[in-house]
Amino acid sequence: MQPVIEMRKMTKAYRGVPAVKDVDFTLMKGEVHALLGENGAGKSTLTKIMAGVVEATSGEMLHNGQKVAFANPHEALQNGIAMVFQETSLVPSMTVAQNIYLGEEKFLNRLRGIYIAAQQFLQSLNFSVDPTASVATLGAAKRQMVEIARAVHHRADVIIFDEPTATLTPEEKRHFFALMRRLKASGVSIVFITHALEEALSHADRISILRDGELIETGPAAEFDRNKVVRAMVGRALTGEIYNRRREAADLRKRGRQILSVRDVSMGSMVRNNSFSIFEGQITGIFGLVGSGRTETFKIVSGIYKRDFLRGGEIEFDGRPVRYNVPVGAVRDGIVYVTEDRKLEGFFETMSIAENFYSGPLAADLTRSSVVSFAEMREIAADWSKRLDVKAITDNARVVELSGGNQQKVVIGKGLAQRPKLVIFDEPTRGVDVGAIAEIHRFINQLADEGLAVVVISSYLPEVMNLSDRILVCRQGRVVEEISPVEATEEKIMFAAVH
Amino acid sequence: MSLLDPVLDLFRGKAVTIPPMDGALRPNTALDDGEVVTAALAPDNLAMLNGAPIYSSHREIRRIGHDHAVLETCPADVSAIAVGDDGTLAIGLDDGSLKLGGSMIEGFNCITALALHGGKLYVTNGSDHFRPSQWVSDLMHRNSAGSLWEVDVTSGQRRKLAGGLAFANGIAVDAANQRLIVSESWRHRLSSVPTSGGGVTEVLGRLPAYPARIVARPGGFVLALFAPLNRLVEFVLQEPQYRADMMREIDSRYWIAPTLSPPDSFLEPLQNGGVRSMGVHKPWSPTRSYGLVATLDARLQPVASYHSRANGRFHGVTSAMAVDGAILAAAKGGNHIIRVQAGEGTS
Numbered sequence: 001m002q003p004v005i006e007m008r009k010m011t012k013a014y015r016g017v018p019a020v021k022d023v024d025f026t027l028m029k030g031e032v033h034a035l036l037g038e039n040g041a042g043k044s045t046l047t048k049i050m051a052g053v054v055e056a057t058s059g060e061m062l063h064n065g066q067k068v069a070f071a072n073p074h075e076a077l078q079n080g081i082a083m084v085f086q087e088t089s090l091v092p093s094m095t096v097a098q099n100i101y102l103g104e105e106k107f108l109n110r111l112r113g114i115y116i117a118a119q120q121f122l123q124s125l126n127f128s129v130d131p132t133a134s135v136a137t138l139g140a141a142k143r144q145m146v147e148i149a150r151a152v153h154h155r156a157d158v159i160i161f162d163e164p165t166a167t168l169t170p171e172e173k174r175h176f177f178a179l180m181r182r183l184k185a186s187g188v189s190i191v192f193i194t195h196a197l198e199e200a201l202s203h204a205d206r207i208s209i210l211r212d213g214e215l216i217e218t219g220p221a222a223e224f225d226r227n228k229v230v231r232a233m234v235g236r237a238l239t240g241e242i243y244n245r246r247r248e249a250a251d252l253r254k255r256g257r258q259i260l261s262v263r264d265v266s267m268g269s270m271v272r273n274n275s276f277s278i279f280e281g282q283i284t285g286i287f288g289l290v291g292s293g294r295t296e297t298f299k300i301v302s303g304i305y306k307r308d309f310l311r312g313g314e315i316e317f318d319g320r321p322v323r324y325n326v327p328v329g330a331v332r333d334g335i336v337y338v339t340e341d342r343k344l345e346g347f348f349e350t351m352s353i354a355e356n357f358y359s360g361p362l363a364a365d366l367t368r369s370s371v372v373s374f375a376e377m378r379e380i381a382a383d384w385s386k387r388l389d390v391k392a393i394t395d396n397a398r399v400v401e402l403s404g405g406n407q408q409k410v411v412i413g414k415g416l417a418q419r420p421k422l423v424i425f426d427e428p429t430r431g432v433d434v435g436a437i438a439e440i441h442r443f444i445n446q447l448a449d450e451g452l453a454v455v456v457i458s459s460y461l462p463e464v465m466n467l468s469d470r471i472l473v474c475r476q477g478r479v480v481e482e483i484s485p486v487e488a489t490e491e492k493i494m495f496a497a498v499h
Numbered sequence: 500m501s502l503l504d505p506v507l508d509l510f511r512g513k514a515v516t517i518p519p520m521d522g523a524l525r526p527n528t529a530l531d532d533g534e535v536v537t538a539a540l541a542p543d544n545l546a547m548l549n550g551a552p553i554y555s556s557h558r559e560i561r562r563i564g565h566d567h568a569v570l571e572t573c574p575a576d577v578s579a580i581a582v583g584d585d586g587t588l589a590i591g592l593d594d595g596s597l598k599l600g601g602s603m604i605e606g607f608n609c610i611t612a613l614a615l616h617g618g619k620l621y622v623t624n625g626s627d628h629f630r631p632s633q634w635v636s637d638l639m640h641r642n643s644a645g646s647l648w649e650v651d652v653t654s655g656q657r658r659k660l661a662g663g664l665a666f667a668n669g670i671a672v673d674a675a676n677q678r679l680i681v682s683e684s685w686r687h688r689l690s691s692v693p694t695s696g697g698g699v700t701e702v703l704g705r706l707p708a709y710p711a712r713i714v715a716r717p718g719g720f721v722l723a724l725f726a727p728l729n730r731l732v733e734f735v736l737q738e739p740q741y742r743a744d745m746m747r748e749i750d751s752r753y754w755i756a757p758t759l760s761p762p763d764s765f766l767e768p769l770q771n772g773g774v775r776s777m778g779v780h781k782p783w784s785p786t787r788s789y790g791l792v793a794t795l796d797a798r799l800q801p802v803a804s805y806h807s808r809a810n811g812r813f814h815g816v817t818s819a820m821a822v823d824g825a826i827l828a829a830a831k832g833g834n835h836i837i838r839v840q841a842g843e844g845t846s
Contacts, residue, residue: 255522261705263516264730273730275519314516323504472521482525 002065004029004158004189005050005081010059012045014401019045021213022059027158032180032190034204034221036197038233038405038435042213043193047160050191051083052076074103082156084147084164092136096122096129100150125149126175144168148176152183159183160191165199177203195432197229209233233435247485252469256280259422259453260301265313267305270296272477273313278422278455283448285468285485286457289497293477294457295340298424302337303330318421331364334421338412340430340457346411349400353392354381356399356410360417384413389439405436412443423447424455429463441467461490473497515733518687518705523793523801530790530807530816530828533839536563542829542836544580544612544712545818548588552822554829554836555580560590563827563836573598578631581613581620587652589613589620593632597622597650604655607648609637612712614679616672619694620650621679622657623667635756637666638685639742647681647692660696669712671720680720680799682710687728689713689799702799708791709757716821719802720795723819723828726757727789758787759815760832788814792828794821794841805839813837 005027012020020042027033035043048054050061052070061068063079070076073083090099097111097118118131127145135143144164151159161180165173180190180203194200200207201221208218209232217232260278265271271293278284288294299305300315303324307313315322317333324330327337339345347356358377361367367376384390388409392402399410408428415423425444429437444467448454458464464471465488473481473496481496508514520526544555552563553570555577560570571590579591590598591610597603599620609625627644629637637644645664650657665685673680678691680702689703689710708724735742735755745754790807805826807813815832826839 258522261518263518264514275517275521277519277521279522311514314514470522479519479521482521 001028003027003062004064006062007046007050008060008062010046010049010061011057012042012049012054013057018057018213020049020056020210023210023213023215025208025215025218027189027191028206029157029189030184030187031206032184032192032204034200034207035191035193035210036200036207036229036233037210038403041210041233041403043210044162044403045213046210047083047162047191047193050076050158051081051160053083077154077156080155080157081160082151082154082158083160083162084144084151085162090135090143090146090150092134094135095131096133096135096138096146097131099135099146100131100153102150121153122149125152125179145172148179152179157187158189158191160193162193163195164192165194165196173199197226201226201229247465247488249484249486252485253282253448255282255469256451256453259318261314261316262297262301263314263316265297265300265315266308266311266477267296267300268308270477271300271307274474274478275313276472276479276482278453280421280453281448281451282469283444283454283456283467285464285471286455286474286479287459287461287464287471287493287497288474289459292474292497294474295426296477297474298337298426298455298457301330302335302424303327304337328363331418334419335424336415336418336420336422337424338415338426338428340426342407342411347399347407347414350398352396352398353385353390353402353410354378354396356414357381357384357417360414364418366417366419380417384417388413388443405432405440408432408436408440412440416447420452422453422455424457426457427459428456429458429460461493464493465490515730515737517728517730517733518707520707520804520806524707524791524804526806526808527804528808528811529805529839530792530813530830530837531811533805533813533828533837536827536836536838537567538835539567539829540834541831542834543577543817543831545820545827545829545836546580546582547820547822548582549586552820552827553580553582554818555590560588576632579610579613579623581615583615583652587615589615591622593630595630599650599652599655602655604650604657606657609645611645611666611668612670612682614670614672615652616674618652620652621660621670621672622648622650623664623670623681624648625666625668625684634666634668634684635751635754635758636746638736639746639754639756641685641736642666643685645683647679649694649696658696660694661692661699664690664699669710669722671713671715673715675797680713682713682722684709684711684725689722703795703801708789711816712818714818714820716794719797720799721819721821721826722793722795723816724789724791724793725759725815725817725831727786727791729757729787731755732757732787756787758832759817760834761786761788761814788832790814790816790828790830790833792816792819792826792839794826803841807833 003026007025010023037043049056052073052075097114100118101114115131122129129142129145204221207221207224209216257280258277259280263275264273266273274297286294300307304327354377357380390406390409399407428440456467465485468485471483471488472479473493475497539556542554542556546553557576558573562568562570573592576593578593581589587600591613595608597607607624608627609631611625611631612623614621624646626637626642628642643663643665645667646659647661647667648657649660665683667681668684669682671680677694681690683690687706688701690699691702692699708727711723711725713720713722786809790813792805793801794803796802813830813833813835816828817831819826819828824841828837
């Protein structure tokens with residue numbers, strides 16, 4: 001059978017450094033092909049070549065047996081190849097319906113007609129998104145849905161999904177996989193990039209694994225298990241190290257001084273009378289479902305959001321009451337918030353790694369002089385790049401050119417360069433591969449060992465259970481239960497989060 | 500916190516906040532799961548006499564043991580007891596009289612706790628206006644009329660060490676640091692006062708419950724907390740007119756105020772609230788009574804705690820002490836004395 005896509009000896013180099021090297025790849029009709037690998041392994045680059053986003057340095061690509069080289073994504077789309085990007089490519093100022101029909105506008109357009117058609121189309125996909133809503137008002141998950149809907153709408157025969165489920169809730173994921181099965185049944189071929197290995201193992205027909213830009217292994221999904229995938233991805237077994245650590249009472253760090261006391265903090269209907277304490281020398285894990293107010297609470301603590309003006313509660317940091325109107329006060333007091341949305345809030349994407357690192361001490365007023373010192377910047381960047389093992393093609397690479405895991409390390413380094421007393425990690429390993437997860441976990445543990453107060457907000461239960469010295473469970477805008485990791489089970493934590 | 504915030508608070512209302520029970524104070528059911536030593540009628544103050552634990556109960560002082568022998572019967576309810584190294588027994592009564600050995604010492608109004616150490620008797624006078632049994636009234640009047648006294652055991656002469664305390668309700672001698680640790684119930688804190696007298700310094704603040712008696716243990720202290728802080732009560736305490744009307748018109752048993760035990764009355768719909776969810780009964784606030792004992796380290800920081808939650812039985816713990824590696828707690832509201840192994844609480 002002739003493959004829909006065939007790539008031969010595909011190579012793409014940036015400034016002479018290959019991101020993808022001599023990769024052979026085939027995609028059959030009606031196949032779900034999972035592409036796995038660590039951040040920086042070359043998955044996104046390979047699929048971007050497929051979708052005409054970047055041009056290959058060498059190698060050839062055949063589409064239905066015909067040699068092709070797409071100059072841009074529009075050309076690829078016209079040939080039936082669509083890509084759903086990890087970072088959505090929607091126009092924020094336009095409505096959902098307008099985004100779906102973008103590029104198909106007639107000479108005269110009737111908005112009502114577009115909305116009705118979009119409504120029916122979204123319903124057929126089981127996506128509960130209001131077609132009249134402006135994209136700027138949508139959360140990450142709903143934007144992802146619109147992006148997927150747009151690809152499906154273009155009736156592509158090849159759809160590339162880059163981390164489609166990272167921002168979806170469990171319910172939305174079920175709908176997504178049902179949609180993927182429907183697309184597959186109608187003959188659509190799917191390339192599916194994911195960091196959730198279970199998703200690849202249970203939904204893909206074939207799996208290909210890339211490491212350092214090279215194809216390491218490819219074969220039917222049935223021939224893989226989690227350990228085999230991880231070994232191929234990182235060259236060693238890691239899953240046990242990350243998630244299967246048995247916690248004993250003796251393993252838990254002792255509570256240090258109380259550094260943060262949050263008392264009856266409220267913010268609209270998102271945070272309601274939330275009270276808890278954070279102690280030095282410990283990792284406090286925060287678990288809660290989407291909408292439980294976890295992120296919002298810690299954004300209030302770090303001055304990003306403001307608590308209610310009337311009876312908004314009290315926050316005491318390091319023994320004194322605080323009410324930050326802007327984050328700079330919190331930063332100067334020693335609170336660092338490592339955001340869950342690194343692309344939007346975490347870094348300056350067109351600035352270099354060094355400039356990003358240096359922006360931390362600049363914000364915290366910790367620089368040696370009142371003017372920018374390039375020597376100091378280079379010193380700080382070299383120090384943190386080494387400590388966090390940031391892998392970049394060149395030292396002055398822009399952050400946008402880095403892989404997800406390395407971008408996350410830059411965000412973490414930028415925060416830690418501020419010499420904080422309290423570090424809040426919000427979803428620190430979202431969209432990060434297993435190798436980088438292990439490194440980030442080791443680093444978080446090291447911070448707590450050094451005596452810092454560390455908060456880890458995560459939606460991934462094994463992460464919360466393996467990292468935390470105490471677990472706080474949020475529901476409906478407040479902490480409802482504190483559970484020791486020794487007695488914690490996934491069922492117990494989930495029960496507290498739901499009931 | 501900006502300089503404007505105190506001014507803005509005048510308009511937006513000062514936040515009434517309750518410190519969370521977390522960290523070392525994380526709720527558990529250790530008191531309810533503990534061993535019942537004895538059922539007793541409102542057991543109050545625990546002490547050790549000749550190596551055996553004793554407790555006060557209304558007018559009597561009894562020994563804990565197989566016979567529960569009555570050691571002494573007093574003319575009024577006993578409000579505090581203390582035993583010296585030589586076996587001297589000091590007894591404070593609800594009417595304000597203080598009996599030390601064979602002699603009586605006058606001049607106190609509200610004896611809430613006693614401690615004998617180095618030839619001195621330390622006395623906490625909870626309030627200048629109310630008796631110990633009228634503590635609810637003292638709280639509702641928002642008094643800070645408590646004081647700390649030193650009495651010379653030999654001469655009977657007394658000296659005021661500190662005043663202006665918000666219901667001084669417990670006292671422990673920290674001999675190593677030459678200071679006294681006093682619990683101030685209405686300020687929800689522990690304070691320290693030099694044994695020579697002088698300024699009052701907060702050593703542990705923002706407790707989530709009203710502290711009562713505190714006693715030393717090897718390596719630290721044991722603190723009994725007799726009722727929880729409650730948002731509703733805190734709100735009532737901010738409303739002088741409402742409180743005045745409530746005190747004038749309503750029986751004190753039904754005041755919106757802390758209590759040592761749940762009254763089990765339909766007149767009080769808010770007590771013992773709870774929901775049954777997926778077969779599990781989950782208590783919820785507001786509850787006016789609670790059982791809580793905390794062990795503190797030498798720096799007065801909580802290290803472990805033992806609870807009887809809103810749906811528990813052993814509420815209103817007014818006294819606790821460490822005995823043979825266990826914690827003995829007198830639940831005055833729960834009418835029982837409980838023993839809990841020291842490791843069984845939250846730590």
